[in-house]
Amino acid sequence: MTEASTNTPFHAWWEERGSANRxxxxxxxxxxxxxxxxxxxxxxxxxxxxxxFAVEGLRIESDDGRQAHxxxxxxxxxxxxxxxxxxFDGVPxxxxxxxxxxxxxNTLQLSPTVQATRSNYLRVHGGSRPRYLxxxxxxxxxxxxxxxxxxEQGAWFWHKHNRNMIVQVDGDIPVHEDxxxxxxxxxxxxxxxxxxxxxxxxTILGCLPAAxxxxxTRTDAFGEALGxxxxxxxxxxxxxxxxxxxxxxxxxxxxxxxxxxxxxxxxQDEEIAADDGSGFRVIAVRVRSLxxxxxxxxxxxxxxxxxxxxVFLVRRAGDxxxxxxxxxxxxxxxxxxxLAPTARTPAIAADEEVPFLKDVLSADADRIHFDTVLSEEGxxxxxxxxxxxxIEMPSDFSPDLRSEVGMNYRWMTVRQLMELVRHGHYLNIExxxxxxxxxxxR
Numbered sequence: 001m002t003e004a005s006t007n008t009p010f011h012a013w014w015e016e017r018g019s020a021n022r023x024x025x026x027x028x029x030x031x032x033x034x035x036x037x038x039x040x041x042x043x044x045x046x047x048x049x050x051x052x053f054a055v056e057g058l059r060i061e062s063d064d065g066r067q068a069h070x071x072x073x074x075x076x077x078x079x080x081x082x083x084x085x086x087x088f089d090g091v092p093x094x095x096x097x098x099x100x101x102x103x104x105x106n107t108l109q110l111s112p113t114v115q116a117t118r119s120n121y122l123r124v125h126g127g128s129r130p131r132y133l134x135x136x137x138x139x140x141x142x143x144x145x146x147x148x149x150x151x152e153q154g155a156w157f158w159h160k161h162n163r164n165m166i167v168q169v170d171g172d173i174p175v176h177e178d179x180x181x182x183x184x185x186x187x188x189x190x191x192x193x194x195x196x197x198x199x200x201x202x203t204i205l206g207c208l209p210a211a212x213x214x215x216x217t218r219t220d221a222f223g224e225a226l227g228x229x230x231x232x233x234x235x236x237x238x239x240x241x242x243x244x245x246x247x248x249x250x251x252x253x254x255x256x257x258x259x260x261x262x263x264x265x266x267x268q269d270e271e272i273a274a275d276d277g278s279g280f281r282v283i284a285v286r287v288r289s290l291x292x293x294x295x296x297x298x299x300x301x302x303x304x305x306x307x308x309x310x311v312f313l314v315r316r317a318g319d320x321x322x323x324x325x326x327x328x329x330x331x332x333x334x335x336x337x338x339l340a341p342t343a344r345t346p347a348i349a350a351d352e353e354v355p356f357l358k359d360v361l362s363a364d365a366d367r368i369h370f371d372t373v374l375s376e377e378g379x380x381x382x383x384x385x386x387x388x389x390x391i392e393m394p395s396d397f398s399p400d401l402r403s404e405v406g407m408n409y410r411w412m413t414v415r416q417l418m419e420l421v422r423h424g425h426y427l428n429i430e431x432x433x434x435x436x437x438x439x440x441x442r
Contacts, residue, residue, distance in 0.1 A: 010190075013180050017098035018108055020177075023289035025102045029269045030284050034298045042258030043267070045282070045300055051077075052117070053380070055272075055282055055300055057262040058158065060331045061253045068349065069262040071272055071282055072332055073302060073380055074158045077118040078149065081200045082136045082165040084113045084173065085212075086181065092212060093181040095132070095173065096201065101378025102287040103301050105385065109198040109375060110190065113179065130293065131176055135167055142169040146207045149424040150432065151338060153376065154330025155348060156280070156302055158256060161334070161424065164204050166212075185214040188440040194373045195385070199433065202374065206432030207421050208439060216442045222369060222392065225321040226414070226441055232320045233413035236420050242410055243426065246327040247337045254331045271303075278350045280304045283382060303382035306346065307373070310430040311360050311389040312438075313342040314369075315397050315411075322411040324356070324399070328428065338428040339420065342409070355405050360391060367392045370437050386430065388437055414438060 030038070035048045045055035053075035060068045084095040099111035116130040135141055146166035153160075175181065182190075188205065191197050197205075216227045259267075264275050272282040281303045288296045313324045328340035330348060343356045369390045376384035400406045417435055420426040427435070 008186065010180065010182055010186060014098065014110075017178060021098075021100060021108050021289075023100045023107055023287070025107070025288075026286050027270065028284050028286050028298065030267075030300075031269070032286065032298065033284050033300070036284075036298065036300065038259075038267075043260030044258060052299075055259060055302075056158070057257040057259045058331060059255055059257045059261075063251045069257070069264055070274075070279065070331075071259060071262055071265060071302075072158045072256075073156055073160070074256065075117070075160050075380075079117040079162040080114055080133075080136060080165065081112050081162050081204055082114040082132075082167060083201070083204050084132060084135055084142075085166055085168050085184075086170065086173065087168075088181065088183075092184045094184055094187050095175070095179055096182045096187065098178050098180075099198070100289050100292060101198070102285055102299070103380065103382040103384065104195070104198070104375055104378035105383045106195050109378065110182075110187075110196055110201060111198050112201050112204055115200045131179070132173075135169060135173075136165055142167045144168075145209050145212060146204065148207060148422065150203055150207070150427075150429070151333055151425055152429050154333035154336075154338070154428065156332065156381065158332045159334045160332070162200075162203075164207050166204060166208070184212070188214070188436070191374075191437050191440045192370070192372055195375050198375060199377050199429065202433040202436045203429060205436035205439065206427070206434075208436075209422070210415075210418060213439055213442065218442060221316075222321070223442065225316045225319060226438065228319050229321040229323075229414040230418070230442075231415060233415040233419075236412075236416040239410060239412055239416055240420065240426070243327055243337070243339060246408060247335050252329060252331065252336055254336070276350070278305070279346070285382070301382040302380060302384075304346075304384050308376075308384070308386040309343065309345045309360070309389070310341045310386050310434060311343040311356075311391055312434050313356060313359060313391055313393050313397075315393045316395050317411070320413060321392075322413060323417070325410055325412045325417070325431070326355075327408045327410070330428070333425070333428070335425055338431070339417070339426055340428045340431050341434055344430060355409075356399070359393065359397075360389070363391045363393075369441055370434075372437070374433065386433075388430075388434055390434065390437060390441065 058072040095113045097111040324342040326340045
């Protein structure tokens with residue numbers, strides 16, 4: 001496994017930014033929210049401006065008549081996630097940001113150059129405009145090898161997507177103290193450090209085109225098979241047809257409902273929670289930070305009750321590594337189904353069995369090639385942690401992909417996934433994160 005050194009100029013800068021960060025996040029009751037409130041009719045939790053986001057209700061109904069309800073974040077605007085890239089001495093460098101987010105376990109994480117909702121960059125909050133935004137707009141911007149709309153967590157967001165961008169620049173760029181040029185090979189190595197590279201940076205890195213990836217350095221058997229996986233695959237069209245077949249089976253009907261109508265959930269003074277204690281809670285926080293566009297604000301956050309896990313099971317077929325990919329349903333996704341890791345916890349439904357979880361939990365340590373705990377969106381989720389893993393199975397590992405469960409799984413190469421990630425709504429957020437993690441293993 002590739003390990004990131006902690007004795008580099010980056011880490012000296014990171015330690016300095018951590019010392020300079022002055023921020024505080026405290027739980028508050030809903031009544032202490034400033035500018036937020038529950039609507040009289042329907043009970044949705046909304047902002048007085050009508051912007052930012054809302055917490056509403058969701059009803060999920062399957063073809064067999066089963067129903068489930070839950071709160072969900074509704075943010076009907078497209079945010080911008082962008083990384084500036086410039087080449088120094090023949091090596092691509094990414095302009096990364098030390099950014100505070102209220103839901104981060106460690107407050108400060110490594111973020112894209114620009115990470116902003118539409119409400120942010122239109123300054124609905126009355127604060128300053130995000131730095132470097134001008135490089136991602138208009139005809140004067142640099143070349144954009146990545147420019148694609150991608151989804152976010154379909155279990156917690158309703159139809160949420162962001163514009164993921166990489167823009168290449170040549171001229172001088174003034175570097176703010178909260179930003180730093182990081183060599184791309186080092187940035188990918190930092191994915192091996194717990195809770196350092198944030199979700200918004202990972203989703204962009206997961207969209208990297210092959211031409212921008214650093215040269216392979218691993219020469220062991222796994223590295224050689226992984227390298228071949230970047231070169232092998234007869235195109236993604238057949239896999240796309242399979243994905244569209246799964247999407248078209250359409251066993252679900254989902255729609256937004258008033259928050260007051262989410263059966264099985266109770267609103268108390270400091271949280272909205274499931275009556276059975278499962279899933280997640282909705283809480284409220286007060287945030288103070290000298291390093292954000294606004295120095296103080298309040299907001300709701302979605303707080304998972306436990307850590308998650310996202311795993312690609314892989315195997316060598318001949319000299320090529322293949323990934324077992326899942327076509328996974330999530331109620332908030334625009335098309336309901338996107339490509340996902342082999343195993344993902346927590347499950348969508350409390351009583352749902354997670355296929356291949358036993359294989360994950362019983363894997364020998366020497367077969368685990370990537371194993372890092374990484375944070376999800378700290379601007380909307382409170383301490384949402386996922387353990388990302390790449391686990392190699394024996395070459396004779398051969399699950400039945402013709403069974404009712406197996407029909408939602410398919411072996412694919414890295415090259416095929418990289419062809420599909422160029423387009424929106426094919427790979428979900430966890431799959432894109434793991435694709436970035438695979439880039440770090442080359």
